[in-house]
Amino acid sequence: MTTRTAPPFRADHVGSFLRPRYLLEARDQAAKGEITREQLRAVEDRAITEVVKAQEAAGLQSITDGEFRRTYFHIDFLEQLGGVQTDIPVTVKKPDGTEELAPPVMRVIDKVRHVKDIQLADFKYLKSQTARTPKVTIPSPTMLHFRGGRAGISKAHYPELEPDFYDDVAKAYGEELKSLAAAGARYVQMDDTNLAYLCDEKMREAARSRGDDPNELPHRYAKFINRVVAQKPAGMTLAMHLCRGNFKSTWAATGGYEPVAEALLSEMHIDAYFLEYDDARSGDFRPLRFLPKGKFVVLGLVTTKLGQLERKDELKRRIDEAAKLVPLEQLCLSPQCGFSSTVHGNVIPHEAQWAKIRLVLETAKEVWG
Template sequence: MTIRTSPPFRADHVGSFLRPKYLLEAREQKAKGEITAEQLRKVEDKAITEIVKFQEDVGLQSITDGEFRRTYFHIDFLEQIGGVRTDVPVTIIKPDGTKELAPPVMRVIDKVRHVKDIQLADFQYLKSQIAPGRGSVAKVTIPSPTMLHFRGGRAGISKEHYPELDPAFYDDVAKAYGDELRSLAAAGCTYVQMDDTNLAYLCDDKMREAARQRGDDPNELPHRYAMFINKVVAQKPAGMTLAMHLCRGNFKSTHAASGNYEPVAEALLKEMNLDAYFLEYDDDRSGDFRPLRFLAPGKIVVLGLVTTKFGKLETKDELKRRIDEAAKYVAMDQLCLSPQCGFSSTVHGNDIAVEDQRAKLRLVVETAQEVWGKA
């Protein structure tokens, strides 16, 4: 087994972290008009400097800005793409009294285009804060382009501007993403992760039925999305690792979807030309590891075996046993380890303490070192 010196690393993570109290307070002040956007950004800078050191201290080589400049992992990015309009999601109370985040409505109201460098300034600040000489890599997380189709389907995309989706809509979105990736690469970015809920949702029977009601075939969609993602990958700059994280919902320690990866596995792991996949496997909601048999040579699966939803700490023995189970279907050298999702996919954060967050990341790093070796 080999130690990885390029991303994804044997010990990696999805990206978001619990926001410090002073950052949340500053965001409230900005919302009330008590401070300016420039003043808020200075507070964000301070929080990002601290979270970078936090990641370095626990031994991570993949370093993000914790998504500290965002409210939601997807909306903040997508609403800055030309032709896209998003509505803020709302919290709904389910019959059993639990809370769930109703998905935002994302609509394509004009031709999709890249009108500004969305992540460039954020990446530049992140990169400037990483300590030199320790082999760390700045990772940028962005929502998957499939988010612009799945939630609204055909009805959510302007028929005036896109009478037919294929190829014009998919080409325009891919070009917008390609322009963003190129702007990041020119600034030195070599690691980008696309966060995708939609393929994970297509593993869930209820979500599959909802897709049918919108006029889509849930058996065909994964293969169409593979084509869609490959249009983006075709524009990936040389030297950049492009990964995808499949999320089953991560709002205040709740989830939105369940189901084995089997319905999407072939399209995801074999047809998509991505470099790596972060797959949630923290509990039995995700099913077994059999779908990993579709993983193409040269690709990496990062096993999300450590939950970010609850503070109870997994054991190294438990994680090693599950890694061995996964290795029955794919070579050990094609596996890495991470938490199953971010700790705060939205500004609200999961129901977990900062010290639990630290302990879980240390567990990932130490377990990976014992399984694959220490760099």
């Protein structure tokens, strides 16, 4: 078995890392008006340079900016699309004392359009800091529909969702991908919680209450995503990461991939899938039977929610188990999610995240060579 020289890599990662304290302090200062936006960006540049070096030192081939310029993995991007209005998420305390991020509702109040190159400047800085493969992470376009459903999309501008709404969003995403490709981006990942949420019966019931059919939605979303893929520039790898929630080490949904597997893996024309498989919440590997030749699944076997390090022999056992359904050549390994999908970060030590990255790299080398 050979190592891969193109993404996804045998040892890969989702993208976000815990923010250093000095960056969090600078963000607070900027929010209070004590430093300018330009001064904050200089601090972000410093932190990104450091996290790039840390990724390279660990041995990663795909390099991100740690999502250090973002507050939330999705809102910072979506609110810069024309026609989109987003609410700031609210942190709520659950009965057991843990905190949960109440999902914000994305509202489409006008025609959706690409009014600026959203990630371009950030990508250019990242690319200037590494000779390896820079990866850009953006939220999935399904985020504009799932949380609010039909009620969250202006009927004045979209009396019917099909085809104009889906076409407009896909066009906006296509223009963003083209701007990134022109600057040299070859690896883009779309982060999607919605398809994973559709594996959870409570979330499926919530979709029904909004007037959607949870059995039909995965197939509709596959067609939606394919409209974006159709505009993907040549030479770009487009991956998708599925997440069941990742806020301060908590999660929002549970359930195996079976309800969405065929639409996700077979109908959707994505190149690679980062799938959470760090605990029983994600179910077994049987849904992987829908993966066709030519696509990759990056097994998220290492949790980012807890600091305890997984056993390497257990990771190998689970890779072997998955390889009974998908050829080993089509599998890779990564942590199950980012370490800091929001600015708050998961409740683990900084050193623990790097120990887990090293574990992924060591395990992948022993499995794939």
